[in-house]
Amino acid sequence: MKLYHRENYLRKxxxxxxxTDLIKVITGIRRCGKSCLMQTIAEELRSSGxxxxxxxxxxxDKRGFKSIKTADKLESVIDSLCTAKGVKYLFIDEx
Numbered sequence: 001m002k003l004y005h006r007e008n009y010l011r012k013x014x015x016x017x018x019x020t021d022l023i024k025v026i027t028g029i030r031r032c033g034k035s036c037l038m039q040t041i042a043e044e045l046r047s048s049g050x051x052x053x054x055x056x057x058x059x060x061d062k063r064g065f066k067s068i069k070t071a072d073k074l075e076s077v078i079d080s081l082c083t084a085k086g087v088k089y090l091f092i093d094e095x
Contacts, residue, residue: 003040006033010040017045020087035059038091045089053084061094 016024026034042055068074082088
């Protein structure tokens with residue numbers, strides 16, 4: 001699927017891409033493009049040289065992640081997926 005490049009939003013968030021002690025939350029009404037924006041950010045990170053194994057994208061609506069109902073379970077899943085060395089970029093969709 002081709003993603004629409006939302007330059008106005010990307011320009012505002014790009015300066016935070018490599019902040020290691022920051023959590024960025026994207027909010028908005030249903031179906032406004034939050035998931036696509038996160039996917040676009042992940043694509044930009046890849047194209048800037050971030051290795052695929054350092055980008056973790058969890059869509060909690062997908063099969064396999066629907067059993068995550070507690071913070072402990074979420075942390076366990078994240079720990080199992082974040083095995084690469086260096087800075088990791090974690091995207092959690094449908095939290």
